[in-house]
Amino acid sequence: MENIARLYNGQAWKDTDGHTIRAHGGWMLQQDGYYYWFGEDRTDGKKVSCYRSSDLSCWENRGAVLTLKSKVRPTYYRTSLEMYSPDQEDIGYGQGAVIERPKVLRNERTGKYVMWMHWENGRDYHDARCAVATCDTIDGDYVYHGSFNPIGYMSRDCTVFQDDDGSAYFISAARDNADLLVYRLSDDYLSIDEHVKTLWPGQYREAPAVMKRNGVYFLITSACTGWLPNQGTYAYADSLTGKWSQLLPFGDSTTYDSQPAFIMPLQVQGKTEYLYVGDRWDPSSYHDSTYVFLPLSFPMDKEMKVDWADHFTLNHFTDSIENTLHSGMHRIKSCGAERYLAVQQTAGEEAAVNGKMLSYLAEEQKWIVEQAEDDGYVLFKNVFDGRYLAASLSSDELPEGDGKVLLVQKGAHGCCCEWALKDADDEGKILIRNRMSGKVLSTRNRTGESLAHPSVHVEEAVEHDPRKGRDPQLFEILAVY
Numbered sequence: 497m498e499n500i501a502r503l504y505n506g507q508a509w510k511d512t513d514g515h516t517i518r519a520h521g522g523w524m525l526q527q528d529g530y531y532y533w534f535g536e537d538r539t540d541g542k543k544v545s546c547y548r549s550s551d552l553s554c555w556e557n558r559g560a561v562l563t564l565k566s567k568v569r570p571t572y573y574r575t576s577l578e579m580y581s582p583d584q585e586d587i588g589y590g591q592g593a594v595i596e597r598p599k600v601l602r603n604e605r606t607g608k609y610v611m612w613m614h615w616e617n618g619r620d621y622h623d624a625r626c627a628v629a630t631c632d633t634i635d636g637d638y639v640y641h642g643s644f645n646p647i648g649y650m651s652r653d654c655t656v657f658q659d660d661d662g663s664a665y666f667i668s669a670a671r672d673n674a675d676l677l678v679y680r681l682s683d684d685y686l687s688i689d690e691h692v693k694t695l696w697p698g699q700y701r702e703a704p705a706v707m708k709r710n711g712v713y714f715l716i717t718s719a720c721t722g723w724l725p726n727q728g729t730y731a732y733a734d735s736l737t738g739k740w741s742q743l744l745p746f747g748d749s750t751t752y753d754s755q756p757a758f759i760m761p762l763q764v765q766g767k768t769e770y771l772y773v774g775d776r777w778d779p780s781s782y783h784d785s786t787y788v789f790l791p792l793s794f795p796m797d798k799e800m801k802v803d804w805a806d807h808f809t810l811n812h813f814t815d816s817i818e819n820t821l822h823s824g825m826h827r828i829k830s831c832g833a834e835r836y837l838a839v840q841q842t843a844g845e846e847a848a849v850n851g852k853m854l855s856y857l858a859e860e861q862k863w864i865v866e867q868a869e870d871d872g873y874v875l876f877k878n879v880f881d882g883r884y885l886a887a888s889l890s891s892d893e894l895p896e897g898d899g900k901v902l903l904v905q906k907g908a909h910g911c912c913c914e915w916a917l918k919d920a921d922d923e924g925k926i927l928i929r930n931r932m933s934g935k936v937l938s939t940r941n942r943t944g945e946s947l948a949h950p951s952v953h954v955e956e957a958v959e960h961d962p963r964k965g966r967d968p969q970l971f972e973i974l975a976v977y
């Protein structure tokens with residue numbers, strides 16, 4: 497079927513009513529010519545919403561399939577049916593239990609649609625349970641069957657996988673996210689049969705998603721950094737419960753600003769293709785989070801690749817990603833503070849630079865990296881302010897000969913806006929050294945300084961003792977997608 501709908505990344509997605517699509521940590525099933533997209537909905541007592549589309553671009557809201565008001569029915573094994581305590585406040589992620597990463601499978605034997613998900617009490621992430629709901633139709637009202645700790649284990653980020661023989665698996669992060677456990681489900685998919693494999697023990701993997709291609713299983717995961725994006729990885733195996741490869745890089749150092757939600761197999765012009773779907777969580781504002789859809793490619797049987805695409809069409813899947821360039825802008829991340837350099841407006845001419853929580857919408861956190869006339873140096877132009885990051889050459893303001901960092905017009909007197917970038921390790925972390933003063937950018941903490949917005953200054957480069965935590969003089973320059 498000719499499908500020319502374009503999928504755009506890095507933008508808010510709306511449904512056919514013009515409302516924001518709420519389907520994070522999601523999942524898709526294909527049925528009767530439609531893709532059904534399930535995901536987290538944290539508005540107005542809703543828990544899981546469902547949308548459908550015939551082209552992956554135009555999405556009709558089919559409504560909330562799991563809510564605080566859903567019917568509740570215990571199953572034959574012991575679960576907790578609690579979803580809501582009436583006195584509970586909305587802590588910003590919606591009222592009642594927090595439901596994350598819902599996944600739905602159709603059980604061929606029973607004809608039921610079975611939803612597995614991550615359950616937390618709505619106040620913290622300490623319960624670490626999974627939960628189950630079922631329905632007779634794909635997008636009807638699901639009946640809630642309660643939450644539990646599988647075989648007593650903690651269970652946070654999760655996914656499911658249905659193999660060719662109909663056996664299904666639930667995979668979730670256990671032991672405070674240190675291990676990823678694989679469980680085989682019972683024949684009706686309603687409970688856990690057996691813990692069949694522990695993957696990468698002690699490696700703190702989250703956001704698992706599994707697919708199978710030509711008999712090879714692939715699993716993608718993220719590292720464990722909350723809502724902040726990190727380097728995704730993939731691994732492969734000949735058997736789900738057998739030996740898995742080591743974790744290999746998937747995408748760039750932020751997985752193009754996304755965290756895996758699921759992988760969707762698609763029929764494209766008679767061929768099976770695989771679509772990566774990730775969440776672009778906004779750590780500053782959950783409800784501004786968006787989605788990233790990218791075609792996967794397989795250069796070899798056991799090699800998986802994902803490239804950035806601003807947009808693509810289904811019928812030109814992997815072979816014609818016309819617009820693979822990122823925006824040309826960057827963010828500068830302080831590795832020590834896990835904050836992003838942002839210009840902060842102050843009264844008068846001066847604009848201070850602080851470390852801020854990542855926000856995809858904040859122009860203040862975006863920088864254009866220009867080459868200086870003298871080879872080897874760069875300038876950072878702030879997208880919001882239009883001025884350049886500079887170190888003040890007078891060191892009066894700060895103690896111990898440190899220097900102030902501010903924004904100036906190019907060539908401003910008494911400042912230097914040229915910087916040298918020096919690789920500091922194999923993971924893309926760099927030292928940013930000021931050309932005139934020779935000092936380096938730092939977010940070293942000062943007494944009384946708010947950790948949420950650490951100030952940025954220049955100081956002498958010092959050898960960092962890793963026993964003291966992360967190095968406040970290390971930064972990453974990350975593309976804005």
Ligand code: GAL
Pocket residue numbers: 521596597653702703720721722723755
């Ligand atoms: C992420 C996880 C999300 C959500 C979030 C909460 O690491 O993948 O699903 O649980 O943490 O901080």
